[in-house]
Amino acid sequence: MNIRIQQQIHRLGGRTTAGPEACLREVLQHTVFPHPLYPKSYADNFFGLDEFYRQHRELYARSPDDFYAALLHHFFSDHQLPYGQDFFRNFLFTPFTAGTPDYGELDGLVSPEELRTIVAGEPLEFMCIAYSYGFPDHYFVCLHDPTPENPSVYGTDHEAFFQEITPVGTLEDFFSRYLTPEEFLSIVRHQLERTYAEQ
Incomplete structure (x- = not known):
């Protein structure tokens, strides 16, 4: 597997413990992601974002940094909620x-x-x-x-x-095709600030 793919895996928050001489099967078998992967098309719908904001709007008003940390933890935990x-x-x-x-x-x-x-x-x-x-x-x-x-x-x-x-x-x-956690947070922050900043 080429080095760019392994770099992508790490960039997206995954890790692989396969050695440098590992075959394709070994690399894939030894790759894990502790969280879901969000496609770049997530920015077309923002599934689950409005609900999260409604449940945590007081935190958003009190401490945006804590709100975004909680949001990232929620969306990038190992859950099965259908967020696209x-x-x-x-x-x-x-x-x-x-x-x-x-x-x-x-x-x-x-x-x-x-x-x-x-x-x-x-x-x-x-x-x-x-x-x-x-x-x-x-x-x-x-x-x-x-x-x-x-x-x-x-x-x-x-x-x-x-x-x-x-x-x-x-x-x-x-x-x-996927967003890094940092890219995800950037588009979500922009969406929330544009939608709710004046509320």
Whole structure:
């Protein structure tokens, strides 16, 4: 995995304990995020922000710094509240590898031949790296992608899991879609000050 991706992981608040010579699977398996990931499109809707402000408006009036610290802690805690965020989860999915727990799970739904028309890499073994409440709601990489230093990311949805697949760019592109906690706080602060400063 290239150094820029590891830098993105750290920039977004994640960490990886994989060594410098680790393969793609090892890097992903040893990467964790202690909080959700907010896409840059969060600025289009600001899910949950009005409710948080209403519940903490007295703190906002008394101490904006404490308010923003509480806000950041709330939104970047490991919760499942539907705020338009994605959740990094790294689980193996090996439906075509005999002897693995997932073997045969896609039988009758999609064949390896069908997947190979979209997904590059052999054997077809996957790491699901994130899920969300949107569409698609699962993202994955092929662990044997021909460009392991920056593999392709694909999206699929639980309603047609691996039957409908959409390429979404490289792993570097994927991580660049998200806001750092500092970027998140900056756009939220601007939104709140613009909306509530005169109230």
